[in-house]
Amino acid sequence: MTTAFPAPGSHEEIEEGLVLTPRFDGDGLLAAIAVDDQTGEVVMVAWMNAEALARTIATGEGWYWSRSRKELWHKGATSGHVQTVTDLRIDCDQDAVVLRVRTAGTGANCHTGRKSCFYRRVPLGQAEGTPARLEPTGDQPLFDPKAVYGG
Amino acid sequence: MTTAFPAPGSHEEIEEGLVLTPRFDGDGLLAAIAVDDQTGEVVMVAWMNAEALARTIATGEGWYWSRSRKELWHKGATSGHVQTVTDLRIDCDQDAVVLRVRTAGTGANCHTGRKSCFYRRVPLGQAEGTPARLEPTGDQPLFDPKAVYGG
Numbered sequence: 485m486t487t488a489f490p491a492p493g494s495h496e497e498i499e500e501g502l503v504l505t506p507r508f509d510g511d512g513l514l515a516a517i518a519v520d521d522q523t524g525e526v527v528m529v530a531w532m533n534a535e536a537l538a539r540t541i542a543t544g545e546g547w548y549w550s551r552s553r554k555e556l557w558h559k560g561a562t563s564g565h566v567q568t569v570t571d572l573r574i575d576c577d578q579d580a581v582v583l584r585v586r587t588a589g590t591g592a593n594c595h596t597g598r599k600s601c602f603y604r605r606v607p608l609g610q611a612e613g614t615p616a617r618l619e620p621t622g623d624q625p626l627f628d629p630k631a632v633y634g635g
Numbered sequence: 636m637t638t639a640f641p642a643p644g645s646h647e648e649i650e651e652g653l654v655l656t657p658r659f660d661g662d663g664l665l666a667a668i669a670v671d672d673q674t675g676e677v678v679m680v681a682w683m684n685a686e687a688l689a690r691t692i693a694t695g696e697g698w699y700w701s702r703s704r705k706e707l708w709h710k711g712a713t714s715g716h717v718q719t720v721t722d723l724r725i726d727c728d729q730d731a732v733v734l735r736v737r738t739a740g741t742g743a744n745c746h747t748g749r750k751s752c753f754y755r756r757v758p759l760g761q762a763e764g765t766p767a768r769l770e771p772t773g774d775q776p777l778f779d780p781k782a783v784y785g786g
Contacts, residue, residue: 490766499747504757504767515666515680524675529666529731538763572759574769575752576745580680582753594727596650601726602733606655608723612689615641616655618725 489534492578499576506537507579513549515580518593520600521570524584527593527600530559532581544569546585563632564589590626595633597625640685643729650727657688658730664700666731669744671751672721675735678744678751681710683732695720697736714783715740741777746784748776 492498492505508514514537518528530548532540535556539547546559546567560566567585574581587593594601603623610616643649643656659665665688669679681699683691686707690698697710697718711717718736725732738744745752754774761767 488764502755502769502771504769517668517677517680519677526668526670526677526733529668529726541757541759541761541767542763544759569759572757573753573772574755574757575680576747576749576754577752580752581757582677596727598727601728601731602724603727604653604725606692606723606725606732608692608695608720610692612693613639616692618653618655620653621724 489538498578504541504574505578506534506574507577508534509579511551513551516548517580517582518546518567518585519582520593521568521584521586525600526602527585527587529601537581540569540583541572546583560588563592563595563627565592567593592626595629597627597629598623599626640689649729655725656729657685657725658728659685660730662702664702667699668731668733669697669718669736670733671744672719672735672737676751677753678736678738680752688732691720691734692723697734711739714743714746714778716743718744743777746780748778748780749774750777 490505492507506514512533513531516530516532517526520527531551533549536547536549548557550557566588569583569585571584592599600623603621604618605621606618641656643658657665663684664682667681667683671678682702684700687698687700699708701708717739720734720736722735743750751774754772755769756772757769
């Protein structure tokens with residue numbers, strides 16, 4: 485297997501070391517947070533397995549693991565919204581990455597057609613135990629998902 | 636249980652509805668991405684169970700579930716780095732939230748003492764199958780973790 489990463493070492497090595505030793509979860513995944521290269525806004529939260537992480541590092545494009553389709557996913561292969569990665573960082577315990585992306589095509593990162601998946605706000609101060617309402621942020625679809633994905 | 640959320644409905648309701656129906660994973664958790672209120676920079680990736688999410692919404696402060704300690708965690712209760720949430724958003728499939736935070740004390744969000752947990756870069760273009768090196772971003776500790784957490 486060409487995508488094997490070195491096994492994580494001590495706490496000190498994981499947190500302060502300068503070798504990538506990712507800590508995948510029980511499903512072999514880590515969280516991958518995509519932020520817009522221009523604005524720094526979080527646009528997508530997805531997952532990477534070892535193969536997706538290795539390909540992202542090697543190619544500088546966003547590769548993920550689709551939990552719903554259970555397959556390696558080159559973002560944009562279907563929709564044209566390929567993500568060029570301009571910066572990649574790993575966190576203290578090496579189980580999450582943040583990637584800055586410049587997205588091709590319409591610039592949409594969400595499968596609903598919007599630039600960001602985070603197009604609804606949860607107003608604060610809503611009491612526990614009552615259904616919480618959401619508010620749209622105004623982020624509108626940039627393309628028609630049905631035309632791209634069918635359905 | 637006062638923190639129960641309504642069960643998720645159809646795809647359409649989950650993606651376009653204006654009721655919060657979070658989709659927790661098999662461990663009862665969703666990903667919570669904290670970004671700095673001033674800069675928009677991602678500073679921490681953590682996890683919330685239903686209780687943590689409900690308390691965050693109700694109180695406007697950052698509550699999480701610690702996967703390592705297996706307990707509800709009011710961020711800053713020990714270190715003083717309480718996070719005041721200024722904005723909370725949920726994503727398309729309602730299994731991840733982004734919260735903007737203003738962090739008290741030194742402003743550190745990482746248990747290593749740094750402002751951000753993402754203090755190491757993964758240089759792009761490193762070939763698959765070779766150990767990938769990391770580079771420090773220059774983010775320095777703002778306090779001495781040993782003085783706060785012991786160890």
